[in-house]
Amino acid sequence: MAHSTEHDLNCLTIAELEKIARDRMDKQTRDYYNEGADSGSTLAENQSAYNKYRIRPRVLRDVSRIDTSVPIFGQRNAIPMGVAPTAMQRLAHSEGEIATARACAKAGIVMGLSSFSTTTLEDVAEASGHNANVLQLYLFEEKQHSIELIERAKKAGYKAVLLTVDTPYLGRRNLEIRNQFKLPAHLKIANFAENPDDMEEIENESGDSQGSQQAKKIRRRRASSVGYQNGERRVAPTGPITFHSHAPNPLLSWEDSIPWLKEVAHPMEVWVKGIATGEDALLAIHHKVDGIVVSNHGGRQLNGALATLDALPEVVEAVNKRVPVHVDGGIRHGTDIFKALALGADFCWIGRPVLWGLAYKGEEGVALALRLLSDEFRLCMSLAGVTRVSDISKEYLVKMNRDGFVSKL
Numbered sequence: 001m002a003h004s005t006e007h008d009l010n011c012l013t014i015a016e017l018e019k020i021a022r023d024r025m026d027k028q029t030r031d032y033y034n035e036g037a038d039s040g041s042t043l044a045e046n047q048s049a050y051n052k053y054r055i056r057p058r059v060l061r062d063v064s065r066i067d068t069s070v071p072i073f074g075q076r077n078a079i080p081m082g083v084a085p086t087a088m089q090r091l092a093h094s095e096g097e098i099a100t101a102r103a104c105a106k107a108g109i110v111m112g113l114s115s116f117s118t119t120t121l122e123d124v125a126e127a128s129g130h131n132a133n134v135l136q137l138y139l140f141e142e143k144q145h146s147i148e149l150i151e152r153a154k155k156a157g158y159k160a161v162l163l164t165v166d167t168p169y170l171g172r173r174n175l176e177i178r179n180q181f182k183l184p185a186h187l188k189i190a191n192f193a194e195n196p197d198d199m200e201e202i203e204n205e206s207g208d209s210q211g212s213q214q215a216k217k218i219r220r221r222r223a224s225s226v227g228y229q230n231g232e233r234r235v236a237p238t239g240p241i242t243f244h245s246h247a248p249n250p251l252l253s254w255e256d257s258i259p260w261l262k263e264v265a266h267p268m269e270v271w272v273k274g275i276a277t278g279e280d281a282l283l284a285i286h287h288k289v290d291g292i293v294v295s296n297h298g299g300r301q302l303n304g305a306l307a308t309l310d311a312l313p314e315v316v317e318a319v320n321k322r323v324p325v326h327v328d329g330g331i332r333h334g335t336d337i338f339k340a341l342a343l344g345a346d347f348c349w350i351g352r353p354v355l356w357g358l359a360y361k362g363e364e365g366v367a368l369a370l371r372l373l374s375d376e377f378r379l380c381m382s383l384a385g386v387t388r389v390s391d392i393s394k395e396y397l398v399k400m401n402r403d404g405f406v407s408k409l
């Protein structure tokens with residue numbers, strides 16, 4: 001990808017994009033997208049952790065040719081960055097996940113799709129053409145729903161599933177509670193038929209007993225809609241699939257999730273998203289995952305947890321290159337990607353900046369967010385004297401102590 005010379009003079013940084021997007025979202029959406037759990041300290045530290053590191057640039061090296069690309073999920077990804085799965089993107093823009101998929105495909109950047117998207121995974125795959133997609137999964141208590149979703153993902157050409165493992169319960173998001181967050185009536189959680197219209201569609205389209213059986217099952221599920229909230233076990237989720245009721249699953253354990261998922265998802269890769277310690281990284285390897293994403297869900301789950309950049313080194317050390325280690329959370333500049341890679345990450349994922357791009361200008365806004373980060377990363381590599389991503393190492397980083405002294409890593 002050539003260094004871009006096109007500028008949007010209203011928006012030259014992700015920080016500016018965040019500000020512009022603020023005013024373009026309704027209050028419910030803005031609060032849902034932007035907030036973290038409880039006081040939001042982990043959300044803030046995900047970002048500020050990057051300020052504890054400084055880059056040690058090397059000079060007088062020929063940097064006229066820079067290759068920012070990396071191999072991942074069977075494609076050459078333009079830079080070591082993907083779009084993290086975030087739910088319900090049509091809240092930000094009417095084209096939602098389709099706009100994101102098109103922008104990713106044009107930029108050659110992998111897209112992670114949330115199970116709780118407002119567009120079906122098939123439509124997203126179609127909008128992506130040959131670009132790689134991965135599907136984020138919440139494993140439901142009713143395994144059949146998960147099996148159906150996984151089979152559909154395989155058929156649609158998804159390369160991997162990212163099992164989110166940091167949501168036995170949903171974190172406490174106070175604004176979401178105060179706003180009584182609800183998906184507006186014109187939107188739906190598209191991967192799961194859950195309203196009367198959908199049931200009719202299933203019956204009409206299939207015209208067979210399988211379709212009407214599925215509709216019956218859905219009707220039965222609608223009988224109760226109580227799920228898990230606020231860390232408290234309530235009634236098992238039997239109502240329609242909503243994120244409040246079905247995303248959290250406190251019953252999951254290593255033994256009964258990963259081996260099962262590996263079998264069902266084959267030949268797609270199985271990754272775990274939401275690892276924050278060396279101990280769990282070792283367990284993930286023991287259970288033969290294909291990769292690990294160090295994540296605290298963008299500070300939306302356990303507030304008070306370590307910033308992801310601070311958790312990264314112990315995971316990298318425990319993994320010792322046996323599987324790839326990715327990281328997300330608080331990445332707002334191309335230099336952040338460089339720092340994460342210097343600390344041992346193989347790849348980064350970004351969440352909210354893409355949502356802000358969507359809110360700003362749909363596909364064009366997502367393209368802008370991706371371009372800003374890509375251009376900054378490329379320039380950072382050039383100015384640090386690195387021409388290949390695989391050469392980024394801890395030699396290029398120092399950590400600032402509280403008293404301002406630097407220490408080599």
Ligand SMILES: Cc1cc2nc3c(=O)[nH]c(=O)nc-3n(C[C@H](O)[C@H](O)[C@H](O)COP(=O)(O)O)c2cc1C
Pocket residue numbers: 032033034046084085086087114115116136164273295296297298299300328329330331349350351352353
């Ligand atoms: C509005 C929103 C919705 C999200 N939805 C999901 C989701 O459905 N599944 C999931 O695993 N992670 C979800 N995440 C977490 C992201 O995948 C990612 O871990 C996080 O956003 C990264 O932090 P960042 O936003 O600071 O880049 C969501 C994050 C946000 C902000």
Ligand SMILES: CC(C)CC(=O)C(=O)O
Pocket residue numbers: 087116170243244247297300
């Ligand atoms: C629970 C999900 C559907 C969305 C999510 O992960 C989030 O809001 O952080």
